[in-house]
Amino acid sequence: MVKLTKENIEEAYDTLKEVVTKTPLQYDMYLSQKYQCNVYLKREDLQKVRSFKLRGAYYAIKQTPHDMLKNGVVCASAGNHAQGVAFTCHEMKVSAIIFMPTTTPQQKISQVKFFGGEEVTVKLIGDTFDASAKAAKEYAQANNQAFIDPFNDLNIMAGQGTVAVEVFQEAKESEFQVDYLLAAIGGGGLVSGISTYTKSVSPTTVVVGVEPLGAQSMRAAFNEGKPVMLDSVEKFVDGAAVKQVGNLTYEHSLEYVDELLAVDEGQVCSTILELYTKQAIVVEPAGALSVSALELVKDDIKGKNVVCIISGGNNDINRMEEIEERSLIFEGLKHYFVINFPQRPGALREFVTDILGPNDDITRFEYTKKVNRGTGPVVLGILLKDKEELPNLLAKMAEFDPKYIDLSDNPSLYALLV
Numbered sequence: 001m002v003k004l005t006k007e008n009i010e011e012a013y014d015t016l017k018e019v020v021t022k023t024p025l026q027y028d029m030y031l032s033q034k035y036q037c038n039v040y041l042k043r044e045d046l047q048k049v050r051s052f053k054l055r056g057a058y059y060a061i062k063q064t065p066h067d068m069l070k071n072g073v074v075c076a077s078a079g080n081h082a083q084g085v086a087f088t089c090h091e092m093k094v095s096a097i098i099f100m101p102t103t104t105p106q107q108k109i110s111q112v113k114f115f116g117g118e119e120v121t122v123k124l125i126g127d128t129f130d131a132s133a134k135a136a137k138e139y140a141q142a143n144n145q146a147f148i149d150p151f152n153d154l155n156i157m158a159g160q161g162t163v164a165v166e167v168f169q170e171a172k173e174s175e176f177q178v179d180y181l182l183a184a185i186g187g188g189g190l191v192s193g194i195s196t197y198t199k200s201v202s203p204t205t206v207v208v209g210v211e212p213l214g215a216q217s218m219r220a221a222f223n224e225g226k227p228v229m230l231d232s233v234e235k236f237v238d239g240a241a242v243k244q245v246g247n248l249t250y251e252h253s254l255e256y257v258d259e260l261l262a263v264d265e266g267q268v269c270s271t272i273l274e275l276y277t278k279q280a281i282v283v284e285p286a287g288a289l290s291v292s293a294l295e296l297v298k299d300d301i302k303g304k305n306v307v308c309i310i311s312g313g314n315n316d317i318n319r320m321e322e323i324e325e326r327s328l329i330f331e332g333l334k335h336y337f338v339i340n341f342p343q344r345p346g347a348l349r350e351f352v353t354d355i356l357g358p359n360d361d362i363t364r365f366e367y368t369k370k371v372n373r374g375t376g377p378v379v380l381g382i383l384l385k386d387k388e389e390l391p392n393l394l395a396k397m398a399e400f401d402p403k404y405i406d407l408s409d410n411p412s413l414y415a416l417l418v
Helices: 006-016 029-035 053-063 080-092 106-119 129-142 154-173 189-201 217-224 247-256 265-279 286-295 317-330 347-354 387-400 411-417
Strands: 025-027 038-043 073-076 096-100 120-124 180-184 206-212 259-263 305-310 334-342 361-367 375-383
Touching (some): 006 053, 006 189, 053 080, 053 154, 080 096, 096 106, 154 247, 180 286, 189 206, 206 217, 217 247, 265 317, 286 305, 334 387, 334 411
Parallel strands (some): 180 305
């Protein structure tokens, strides 16, 4: 295997330093106090395309032979790599066909078109990144165009690794040692690049890769000893919803990444809201992974210097309602049930008075089926003031309807009814 080196990454840095924004490494007082350590945020959400992906995309296209660029380039992306390619192609006047999954948030599609202008054509193909990538590779081959891989390419990895160059430059200037470095994993381009550089300049720094709980493709590769295709992925963290990591990113991560963590998508949502309300930082789900993982290592990082890479800030404002909902469910405050309800006047008032706590609220009340009986099934959403009240609520509900259904125990039914 051809390996990425510190020198490769430094060459990429020299090429990119006049092109990309040198994003700030910010001390975060709120997170530092919360976790009793020194937390620094590497703000790649402030990059020109609001993501680190510009680094790898620009460098990879810059390294592509000129004769290959005449026919244009092709890429596949869930959003951020596409924006990096679009920006680069507009700057270099190179045409690009960009394949994106049909599930990509509209905000990211619009940004790709904005950054790419007339040089870029967007094709929405497949429900997942992997399906989109397969179509893109076939198209590139059929049309003799260069395929700009989103992660499994040494030039991409070198470009992403320049994030770590800046981190350690600033740490040196500020005279502190980086004890922990946390970064998101989708296909593994970022974590393989930064871990390669980190271990060459600061071997004692613990590099932690963070995946969404529902898309642990790097963990699967570690377990099987090679990249494997997951049967399915949870698509919510769209920037990291990759079914299979690359062979290059796997090999480098296996050698240089110290720990892999998986974060519940609900925890990611809570982090997004916390970063926005406490620090006025807008992050996308994948961009929140590194900060979300602090909760999992909080006992290990006390008193340490911790850097979290905020990998992207391309969050669609239309998703905020879903993000809040997922956060409340994860925090144990919002619950959904199917319960048989008396079909008579005053029944709801009695339920509120006798079953709910004084500070609890009904967020949804919907008969699933009108029946000519004394009772009918209702989808009931309840928001608790305190999650510790749940056992008391469940006990009272069992008295009200011994056959009630807790939809948190029935994912398929939840998806159907909620």
